[in-house]
Amino acid sequence: MSNAVIDKTELAGDAPRPALRQPRLPKWAPIGLALISAGLGCGIGVAGDLSSKVQWGLIAAALFVLISFALTAKVEGSRQAKDRLATSLIWVCFLLAVIPLVSLIWETIDRGSKVLDGYFLGHSMEGVQTILPGGGAYHAIIGTLEQVGIATAIAAPIGLLTAIYLVEYGRGRLAKAVTFFVDVMTGVPSIVAGLFILTFWIIILDFDYSGFAGAMALAILMMPIVVRSTEEMLKLVPNELREASLALGVPKWRTILKVVLPTAIGGIITGVMLAVARIAGESAPIVLLVFGAQGINNNPFEGAQSSLPYYVYEQWQLGNDASFNRAWAAALVLIAFVMILNLLARGIARWKAPKTGR
Amino acid sequence: MKTDIEPTSSTAPPQDRARGTGRLGDKIFLGLSRGSGILLLAIMAAIAVFLTIRAISAISEDHGNFLTTFEWNTTSRPMVFGIAVLAYGTIVSSIIAMLIAVPIAVGIALFISHYAPRRLATPVAYVIDLLAAVPSIVYGLWGALFLVPHLTGLYQWLDDYLGWTKLFEYNDGAPRSLFTIGILLAIMIIPIVTSVSREVFRQVPQMHEEAALALGATRWEVVRMSVLPFGRSGIISASMLGLGRALGETMAVATVLSPSYDIVPSLLDPGGGTFAQNIAAHFKEADGPARDALIASGLVLFVITLLVNGAARLIIARRKEYSGAAA
């Protein structure tokens, strides 16, 4: 095996040897440069009379990246400069993205809290003059809760069973087809799901607009999400558990119900809740199928309803200050609802997690 | 131990009875779960079939060319409508969104997984995940009432420096254009693309990163040698997920865009439309045949998203083979 002849003298000194100690920029350099660039950005903004803060920010960001690259290249060498360039670009990416997202949340809270109070949550728009302040989103909240509830009642069991089929039974062509189409279904735009229910339920079967029609479209959007997340969770259940139970002579279906599902239940609930949060914000199918209403309609199976996302859209379309305020307030309610669901879901995931972990 | 799990089997009743209920139970359970899978397939098939039926009836009444006509005139008889403007608007706005969002999202994902100090990384990751759940209508509202007024300066600037390209020519007016839509869509999909990419970057085996580090690689070189090659298919699938959302986004576009049925040469001028926005905008006033026309355009959107998803899946499958053989 050791038939290689090594020429030591030739190998030695082949590669240039850098000293361990190399000139480096001081540790505070990035922060200092960031401050200087920010200052310069503002300065140029003021001097050039640039109206938009967006431009100031972009100038500062570009300056920061350029200056730190040039300085590092000069002091530390090109490899370090490339490293520094990547680092500063990545920080700039982070800032560029965080600013609009923070602004989104801030605007919604700031403007939404103006009219958000008990009255807003407890009253509908029935008989409210749209250009005047007043009115509320009670009917929309009812609509959202009912539609999302029905959608969950349809989609969660189907999604759950499909995931069980894929993980526990799925072999062969059918399983492959289902896996593939679940992926495809994840990508179906919400408006297309809405159009499908429209053709099927309203045009062909000739039913009327209703909360239920909207709920069916939402269910279509929800199913693949539930399947995916449940599948992931079921796959985490160690096979030893199943085998242990099967080896005791327990039939497969009882093994699944009594051993597999309880082990994964935390993750499954989390997945379903995240899916609920996802569809609660969908407005496109509601526009097509629920039609929107000003008054309270507690019956999701008959007549038009409203929903929070739809309400936001509707109030925005009215285009006056009072309605804008209502739109922001409803948006805030919607975000709060979605966020609470998310936080709860993650809380459950964390709380239940150690069970599946080693 | 036995009694814990299944009392009937431990008390050992007639063997065949236990097996019998087990078999029946198994059958029912298998039937239910397989049935759900089949139902899912049936829904997908039904979507395609129903939309196609209505679309065919609409297109047969179309007195323009469905693919190349600019107008969308479904109130007059005969109807004249085509998807040229919508297809252009959908694709262009999505491309702009991808060009902005993917590099930034990958950057943030790297920031969280490899660059940020730990105390910053965890909350940032958490917030990004939450932002992925913000409903699109809220983005729409924010886009229309906050983003649009704040973009005029940027537009003026683009016009000053890039106006000569014609693509970035800007004449005064509210910037309710495809470019704004692109920016807004980018902001919307950044969280989702970030969270998926970050998940992938986190799964890069530590030993690959240490291999690079031990050779004397800088942080960026570690990322380039170990993290990005490993995460490439993940980035692609994350981007496709984002693209799918951007293509089908309805409300955010409907609130921000000021639509028209022509293709404006400059990205910064208002005008154009997208499939989803057009459906939402015209739905209320549409009667039977006009509704079918909208359904026909929805079918095209459906097909486009199917193609995008299919392509993503193929890329990932191929990558998997490659790295599967390697891992």
Add this chain to the structure above:
Amino acid sequence: MAKRIDVSGLTAYYGTHKAIEDISMTVEPRSVTAFIGPSGCGKSTFLRTLNRMHEVTPGGRVEGKVMLDDENLYGAGVDPVSVRRTVGMVFQRPNPFPTMSIFENVAAGLKLNGSYKKSELEGIVEKSLKGANLWNEVKDRLNKPGAGLSGGQQQRLCIARAIAVEPDVLLMDEPCSALDPISTLAIEDLIGELKERFTIVIVTHNMQQAARVSDRTAFFNLAGVGQPGKLIEIDETERIFSNPSVQATEDYISGRFG
């Protein structure tokens, strides 16, 4: 090229947890030094402080001095990247870059450190693969993925990759623990050849291996769970295995614990 390592008063932490405490030792150039000791005694941690890989772990922190000839690795202004370039490392599990070919894997370190002509690169890759006793097995498939090799071959590929950049010191963290006996033997032979050129430090769980390959052996131990690991003694391998000066070393070697 091989350099002497002189460690004095070295303590390493993970966050607030003290992993190893107050270690001082000298590693002679052109020799093999083996670290043995029970699991958790900090021998791998100590190894990773020798090329500043320890601080890559979140919370990792080091106090003390590591002199490489006359330069302190932890001195002010020392660039950890250059340290790792000078002190190469081979890991427990073979870790060739999965997306790179055999050739690219060996050339990876060189490409980081400057531009080479293609012929130069080919020469160094060939020499390094020969140096790792792998050339004859892979010379016909240099463009195939490195991850397609067997475990033992992958580990030798990683050694080739490490020696291609001509480090002064080669650290090996249980390099054979994931390999079968035949591959292990091949690596052990290789270590014997490499010590002509490099200072080699190897962590091993296998006492026979330490006895076979090393010139000097250091025994690490810890007082109890949660206690920091300490260097008990370091001496000529023969002495450690025949007549150690500390009772704990003898107990460990004769299999009374660990």
